[in-house]
Structures are given as C-alpha cells and as structure tokens.
Amino acid sequence: MEILVCVKKVPDPAENEIVVSRDGSDIERDDLVYSVNEWDNYAVEEAIQLVEEHGGSVTVVSVGDEESDEIIRRELAMGADAGNLLDDEAFHYSDGRGVAAILAHAARRGSYDLILTGAQAEDAAAQVGGMLAAMLDVPYASLVVRVRVMDGKKLKIAREIDGGNLEINEIDLPCALSIQTGINEPRYVGIRGIRKTASVQVPVLGAAQLGVDPATVGEAGAKVRKLDYFVPEMGEGAEILQGSREEMADQLIARLKGRGVIQ
C-alpha cells in the first residue's frame, strides 16, 4: 500500500504559552518551540503500521518554510520512507484551501492508495483533509480511530462520533482519511533515531515542480484572511487564590467546606 501522510509544523502546546504579539498581527513567535502537530504523529504511526503489515511505503509531505525540514526528518526517523517539503514564496499566507490545493498537486505526482491527514491542527480548523479529498475526488472519512484492510480494494474504518461511539464504515481505495488521536500509540523517537536522519537532505518542491498556479494559492488565492489576533474580553473569570502554597491550599479547603464537600 502506497501511503501519503500530510504533516504540519506547529508550536508545541505543551512547551509554549501562546501570547499575542504587540501589534496584534500574529502570535509572539520568537521563543516558540515547534513540533509535529499532535494528530499527525498518530497518522504517521498508522501509516507505518499498515505498511509493516501489508507492504508498500510511507511518504510524508509538509507545506512549510525552510525550517520545516526538521519535522520531515523526525518522521523519517520514526520510520517513514521518504519525505518532501513543499515550499515556495508563492505559498506563503495560504488559507486552508490553498494548503489543500498544494497538497493535492503533491498527491497527484505519486499514485497513492491512501492519504492520511490529522483531524485538526492547532488552528483547529479541521479543514485540510476533507478539502484535499474533494479536490482529488476520492472518498473521505474524518476522525478515524480504526483502520482495517479488507482486501486490496477497500478498508473498514471506525470514526469516533459523539459520546465516544464508533461509526463503522466501508470505504473504497484510493481514499483519504483524517486521523483522530488515540488510534494507536505513536512510537518513541530517540536521540539515536534523530541523529541517523540529521544529515538527510529533504527535497524541496516549489510551485513550478508541482505545477501549482501561483495565483490560486498563497496570499493571492486566499479567500479567507486572518485580520488580527486578540485575547477576548471575558466575564469575571475565576477567583485566583493568592499566597503561599499552604495558604492557597487552606483557602481552597475553606471554599470546599463552604460547598459541603469536606465536613
């Protein structure tokens, strides 16, 4: 099975507090620690497991800047067979539709049986997978938590819906799936693995190689534009306890006693 996995470089939510930049045009990016979008690691792991069982190969692609090659190398260290960075001046400030269009061109260069994306990235737009599938005219399912290969021509998949219930579907290959967290346990990538791929040159493909019309992507093609970033005015919010750790604990105990939790 030939599998393409789309991966995005994002600020690691565990490592960063996200702050709006002074002029509100972006978030403060200077000290951000980046990593692979959480959902995408599950997608790469799923692809590797499918190939381990059924043969084939895993290719990862990312639309990003010149520093995104590090996340491609990380996924190579995880066990992907090949990776491409899709980068071009013309791609910058693409909206979700633009990103999907660039990925669609990359997908058409190969003949993939299965295309995987994460369910969502940190923008939480959850848009690229479904758009990509529609552009490629292949069947699509989102929020997938289980994949079984039925025969060479179709998969049995489970989508996780409300309440954690599973919606079981049959889907014809080739198809595109967006992967939900928890589908597997992504393998650990150690220092040794990272070192092994540290010197790999990740091929970079631009608009010309991909056959992307620059007018349809990037800022030029965007129908959706981010105007600014802000922190919304909220209601009162929580009463934040003050003082030493012991004092905060005692104040909290008093509040809980007031609620009858502690006698």
Add this chain to the structure above:
Amino acid sequence: MVHQVFIYVAHRDGQAADSALELLSAARILSPDGPVTAIVTGWGEVLDRVCQEMASRCPEVWKLAHQDLAYPNAEAVRKCLVEVLPSEAVLLLAHDTLGMDLGPGLSVKLNSSFVSDVVAMTAPRDGALTLVREEYGGQVSTHVSCDISGGAVLSIRSGAFPALEDGAPGEVQDRSSEIGDLACGRRFLEIVEAEAGDVDITKEEILVSAGRGIEDEDNIEIAEELAKALGGVVSCSRPIVDAKWLEKARQVGTSGKTVKPKIYLALGISGSFQHLGGLKGNPFIVAVNKNSKAPIFQVADVGVVDDLLEFVPLLTERINSQR
C-alpha cells in the same frame, strides 16, 4: 448582492439537534431581513417529524428524502447538497462530528469559501464577512475575513450563538425530486456504542479530573489520592485516555461522557471546548494550572496557579490531617 442563507439541520431519533436553533440565530446575523432556509436530509417518518419541527421556527424548510440519507453519511449528504444548493449560497452547519466530516469537502465542490468553528460574526459588508475563531485551544482568538462573493460554508461552534426562540413559522417544501445518484465510495455499516467502564462518572457528585498537565502515568495516583480524600472519583481529559493511562469511560467531553457533578476539580486541563462540552449542570469548578492564561480559568469559580504535582499532594495531605 443578497445571498440566500441556508442552515443544515442535524437530527437524531426524529428530533432536530440543539444546534439547529443556534444556527438559525447565526443565520439572522447574515440575513437580518432576508429569508433563511432550513435543509433537512433523511428518510421516512422521522424526517417528516424533523421537517415539521423546523417549520414551526423557520420560514422555509427543504425536505430532502432519500433512502441513502437515512443515516447521515457525509459523502452522500454532500452529493445531495451540491445538487440542490443554488450558486453563491451561504450554508451554516454545526461544527460537530458530522459538520467536520461534511463541511470542508462541500466547500470545495461548491467552489465557495470555508471557515470552521466560528464563535462570533458581524453582518457582511462589501461581499466580505468578518468572523471570530479561536486558535491554540482557546488561548488566543482571531478576526478572520471571508470573501463570500462566491458563497460560503461556515461551521458554527455549539453554544456560541443563542438558540433562536422567536422564529416565524413557515412551510415544508419537498425537494426530493432534485436529488440525483447518491452512490459513493463510503458506506455506513453500523454504530458501535462506547463501552461502559468500572465506574459511571456521569452519576458522581465530585469529580477530580486529570489532564495532560499531570505529565506521567505514575502521577495519576496524585489525582486518586485527592479524590479519595474528597469522597469523589477520578475522571480525565482525552489525552489521558489516548495515552491509555485511564479507560475511555473516564473521559469527560464531547467524545467522552457528559457529566453533571456538583464539584469539578480540573487538574492540568487547559479547558478546550470539546472538554468543556461534556461538563453540564453548572458545577463549582476548581482549576489548578501552572499557566495563568489557561482558558480554564475563564470558566472556573476558583483558580490555583501552580504546579499541580506540588500543590495537589499538599492539598490532599492538609485535607486528610484535618479529619
């Protein structure tokens, strides 16, 4: 240019989802005087019931009946909508597991703009709409401008808009004859209900909930000790279940359990809308988080900004020593 505004009505067991009336009030922002059309897809008697329900609140309801739509397979629903929607339509749908499945691909096939998980918007001006979305789990928000001159598909966050209470009644139009071939490469087979766990967190009054901030499987014990001291049980956010540190039946949220405790202690939980979506009944919320800007503090009653691994054991010890 006046766009025709539509809402897509999700429904189950012959009843429209709560989101339907919220979509109607969002639609009114887009089209303060113009008509709004509710689209209901499905099959059989349940479909008729939902259409009637919507017609009591909405001036125009399009009924789209087809056997292949009996279960809302997003691929089939998409095909159907592409055939019946006029060009330049603006369609609102809920940002739920069906909306996430349907919206992005639909916008591509309609060749219209797409914005997801909208929490606020203002009336369109000069063919563009300004909307508000959240990013990074609600840590920051963005204003987004969306060109709707060629139509748009917008998915709306649950609870962000009030339910429309005063919608004028209207009529059901059966448009089923416009539906073409719905055969598609994905076929719905069945629903498998989530497994029950050893405790039922939906019935508990005191929940001590662990999030990713608990950092390690061994630290779950910290939450368990506090729960024991308070006479409650441990629940959790999704990453804890993904990591297999606790079973699925302990997960609070839209893809987990809906709980209605009296007291909810959120330990190292950031407060994403999918997590909070499972918290009902207006409990007294205590949040312990080392990030003072974590969105959970906006909904909590009492907040402690501290490392939970230090604070919670101390709290437990002091509760136990007061007995």
